[in-house]
Amino acid sequence: MFQWVQRRVQAAYERLLRREISGAPTHVAVIQDGNRRYASEQGEDAPDGHRAGAQTTEQVLNWCQDMGVEELTLYSFSTENFDRPDHENEALFDLLEEKLYDFGDDDRVHDGEVCIRAIGDREALPERVRDAIDYAEDRTANYDSFTLNVALAYGGRNELLNAARDVASAVEDDELAPADIDVSEIENRLYDSPVRDVDLIIRTGGDERTSNFLPWHANGNEAAVFFCTPYWPEFSKVDFLRGIRTYESREESWRRAKAKRALALVKALGGVELEEARRIIDRFRGTLPEESNVEELGAEELGIEELDVEGDGKAVE
Structure with a gap:
């Protein structure tokens, strides 16, 4: 009985939030935190938490498309994650490989014309994961209705450092004049394809920090940030809508x-x-x-x- 009432209240709150929202950010970036803690509280192992989190990822992709979001970036594996135990990372690499192949074949991805891209130091990843990335990217390369960026072996400082080194080399080789260094020159060296400025960062799991995530595209655009306590596997549509509402409130305050x-x-x-x-x-x-x-x-x-x-x-x- 209590669960039935809880579901009714949540559904009513979801409808209320939806009425309060007049639009949506163009680019949402998510720090998917709390998979391991969720698993621990369930008496399970870390890989079980990552697998539960993968189900949330699929739901969020659907919510973004329903709301009119055009780009979603998921912080799936950071450069710091390499310091975790090998057996845990190997299990996560298995899951990433599986999901990338699944996304490459998913009818929903193709019906929604979702372009899948990996950002980060892919050369640091196991070959099997790189092969899965190539598969998903090749299968969706011609789509432009929605963009899904998967941040793998990603670190914001490394990203900017590599771009700076590239610019310095171009100047040294007389391929670029110092006076011509502008925003576009940096952005062209970050990724093979452009990434939109981030409008909203969502972080689950209770921590209130952005953890070196998309510093150029988020901080430069003064992105709104929504921190929430649910672990990633527990993240609900209500939480997602609250994040969108935070973005709208911040935008209104900024304009004023x-x-x-x-x-x-x-x-x-x-x-x-x-x-x-x-x-x-x-x-x-x-x-x-x-x-x-x-x-x-x-x-x-x-x-x-x-x-x-x-x-x-x-x-x-």
Whole structure:
């Protein structure tokens, strides 16, 4: 009886969260933490926890597609994981190999046109895992409706270090001028194919840190971060929707802060003509949340009584 009530309450909360969410981030990255602790609490071995976590991974992929997320990156095996006992890693490599082949053949992957890619130092992985990566990538290489990145033998510092070394070599060989080093030059050296900026990082298992995960694409984009206590095998759709809600709340707060800074800048210009002030504010119209209160933002001090963010974006008296 209690479990039935619990399921009903969770279903109702899920519907409530879904109504509160108006959109979705483009790129979600997940740190799948807690598989081993979950297994330990169940009286099982670490490989059992990883296998239970793999089932959650398949569900999250479906949830992302349902919500309109376009890219999902899973932190499946870090460079630090090589320090774990060999027997545990071998079991995990077996599971990764199995799942990569399964994904390469899965009708849902092909029906949804999911492009599967591995990011990280794949040469550090066993040959059988590299073969499975090649299989999944080759089978889905022509798809572009959804991208699934699997981070294997991945470390953010190593990623940036290798890119920096590559740039230094290009400069030394006169293939690149120092003045031409820009964001695109770094990004082109991170992966063979571009990875979108990360909008939301989700970490399960209770720890509140991002563990060297996608520093260029997450920190550079000021990604929202959602930490939650369930272990990865216990991660539910409610938890996922709460993460999406965190992203939306952060985006709204960020837009409002940016709009306030823009208005403060205009006021600081002192003797600027009103028409010029309007022109500057108009440049920031895309940053204003629809429910922005003009008085709260301080625009009335500029003689502007309304900021139209739903129509043509013009500030009117």
